[in-house]
Amino acid sequence: MELQKQQAQLKRCESLLKACFFLYIAFMAYSYVLTMPVSLNRLVGYNKTEVSRDGVENVSLIQRSALPRYDNFVPSDYNNQSSRFYQTWNVEASTLSVKKPPDHKKIIIWSTTKKWPRPKSIPCFSMPQCEFIKINNKKQRRKIDTEDADAIVFRGVHDIPAVYRNSHFPKTRPEHQIWIYFAYEPPTITRDWDLISYNGIFNWTMSYRNDSDILAPWGHITPLYKALAGNPPPTNKDYAREKSKLVIWYASYCYRYLDRFSYARELMQYIRVEVFGACGNVSRSCKKDRKDLSCLRDHIRPYKFYLAFENFRCVEYITEKFWHNSLDYDVVPVVLGAQKGDYERVAPPNSFIHVDDFGSPEALANYLKYLDQNDDEYNRYFAWKTAPPKNLPDYESRFCEVCKKLLQVSRTERKVYTDLDRWWRGENYEFCQPMMWVGEKHSKPEYAARFR
Numbered sequence: 001m002e003l004q005k006q007q008a009q010l011k012r013c014e015s016l017l018k019a020c021f022f023l024y025i026a027f028m029a030y031s032y033v034l035t036m037p038v039s040l041n042r043l044v045g046y047n048k049t050e051v052s053r054d055g056v057e058n059v060s061l062i063q064r065s066a067l068p069r070y071d072n073f074v075p076s077d078y079n080n081q082s083s084r085f086y087q088t089w090n091v092e093a094s095t096l097s098v099k100k101p102p103d104h105k106k107i108i109i110w111s112t113t114k115k116w117p118r119p120k121s122i123p124c125f126s127m128p129q130c131e132f133i134k135i136n137n138k139k140q141r142r143k144i145d146t147e148d149a150d151a152i153v154f155r156g157v158h159d160i161p162a163v164y165r166n167s168h169f170p171k172t173r174p175e176h177q178i179w180i181y182f183a184y185e186p187p188t189i190t191r192d193w194d195l196i197s198y199n200g201i202f203n204w205t206m207s208y209r210n211d212s213d214i215l216a217p218w219g220h221i222t223p224l225y226k227a228l229a230g231n232p233p234p235t236n237k238d239y240a241r242e243k244s245k246l247v248i249w250y251a252s253y254c255y256r257y258l259d260r261f262s263y264a265r266e267l268m269q270y271i272r273v274e275v276f277g278a279c280g281n282v283s284r285s286c287k288k289d290r291k292d293l294s295c296l297r298d299h300i301r302p303y304k305f306y307l308a309f310e311n312f313r314c315v316e317y318i319t320e321k322f323w324h325n326s327l328d329y330d331v332v333p334v335v336l337g338a339q340k341g342d343y344e345r346v347a348p349p350n351s352f353i354h355v356d357d358f359g360s361p362e363a364l365a366n367y368l369k370y371l372d373q374n375d376d377e378y379n380r381y382f383a384w385k386t387a388p389p390k391n392l393p394d395y396e397s398r399f400c401e402v403c404k405k406l407l408q409v410s411r412t413e414r415k416v417y418t419d420l421d422r423w424w425r426g427e428n429y430e431f432c433q434p435m436m437w438v439g440e441k442h443s444k445p446e447y448a449a450r451f452r
């Protein structure tokens, strides 16, 4: 009798344990799916073609058409114009409530990253109608009243979750409020973010690419020429004379499978390149600190050429390496990254040397040596400084562009990105050159290129 009772108890215990175990597994699986980093190669459009002995994926692109379509987002009341990536429509003017004067705009920058954007870069001095509010920490983000904001800027990619999550975003969303996706880094960096989960979320895009609603490049000729107009150099200035050194390169992202490293390595066989930053001579480098800009200027200026080699080769992706580290410091940039046409559309005329113009790194080295010996030819790369174009485009800063567009847009216009992923990465991922990628392990020392 006693034994039977115990057995029954044991059985009950066992089934309880089983149930618990099952529940546990189910819960784990569910939370895994919820938090799953989007390493699904299917989503990012890469095929692992081979994995080499040191664990490096040799990836190749797969065609979009081979991917499942994610067009299950069907907006309800669109009555006009559709595009492949977004929908636009108009609402009845009579349904809009008039709450505040239309010439005042409030813009919230929904980033808790302390150093971004730099406080000095936020205000738009030419347009005081726009008030910018930067969030400084998570607590402030929870508490801030977003109801009366006209627009909220979200920085992709580091300031948004890898998969869309309600709790990261403002709790309420007035219909007139414009959510802006500010893509700061190129698609190669955002490959682990599931942008498909953001379909139907953002109204406008903001990036260095010219098909964005708001153009936000890393540099622009208008401020450049305006600064020169305030402090014009003499027409016949001999830039070559001030130079005592040849080629400098600051490189801090040392992932060795970037195109630029194999190119630079070969270039160095033919011409002396002094490398600084984390991938080069660290002890003699200026700190990355933005406060240390005068150090960087003094370091770079005596050189004739600066290797403005971008981390990634992406359409229109041209960064401060070009605008700031080279043009601002009177050094001729040697560029590797976007195609030459992309540079030509935005840069001052004849201000740079593009590696694609040379059949090999050796040919480039020979050209640099030729310029080193021919001061007149070298100085021609600075002629743009004293010949500003007649009609400079109207451009002050990224955030002024936000303000300008908000002041221009009609109150009845509506827009939402229904396929952010395709818009950003390209119909067939064509916006960036595919590359070898070790995923999260990319920052390990064994994957670093060092030039010391």
Ligand SMILES: *[C@@H]1O[C@H](CO)[C@@H](O)[C@H](O)[C@H]1NC(C)=O
Residues within 6 Å of the ligand: 049, 050, 058, 059, 060
């Ligand atoms: C990567 O794979 C492609 C296709 O299999 C091959 O052509 C290419 O040489 C490989 N690249 C490297 C660096 O292994």
Ligand SMILES: *[C@@H]1O[C@H](CO)[C@@H](O)[C@H](O)[C@H]1NC(C)=O
Residues within 6 Å of the ligand: 210, 211, 315, 316, 345
């Ligand atoms: C925008 O960039 C593309 C290349 O990505 C180029 O073909 C086009 O001409 C550019 N348009 C403008 C207005 O600059």
Ligand SMILES: *[C@@H]1O[C@H](CO)[C@@H](O)[C@H](O)[C@H]1NC(C)=O
Residues within 6 Å of the ligand: 175, 176, 177, 178, 179, 200, 201, 202, 203, 413, 414, 415, 416
């Ligand atoms: C912004 O997008 C949301 C979400 O789709 C939409 O409801 C809203 O009408 C859009 N607002 C504007 C001003 O485009």
Ligand SMILES: *[C@@H]1O[C@H](CO)[C@@H](O)[C@H](O)[C@H]1NC(C)=O
Residues within 6 Å of the ligand: 281, 283, 284, 451, 452
């Ligand atoms: C790095 O800088 C130190 C200190 O000036 C110098 O002694 C050393 O030769 C440099 N190394 C290289 C590889 O340039």
Ligand SMILES: CC(=O)N[C@H]1CO[C@H](CO)[C@@H](O)[C@@H]1O
Residues within 6 Å of the ligand: 078, 079, 080, 081, 082
């Ligand atoms: C004029 C116009 O573009 N009309 C479109 C409005 O939206 C509907 C549904 O998306 C389209 O079928 C119409 O052609």
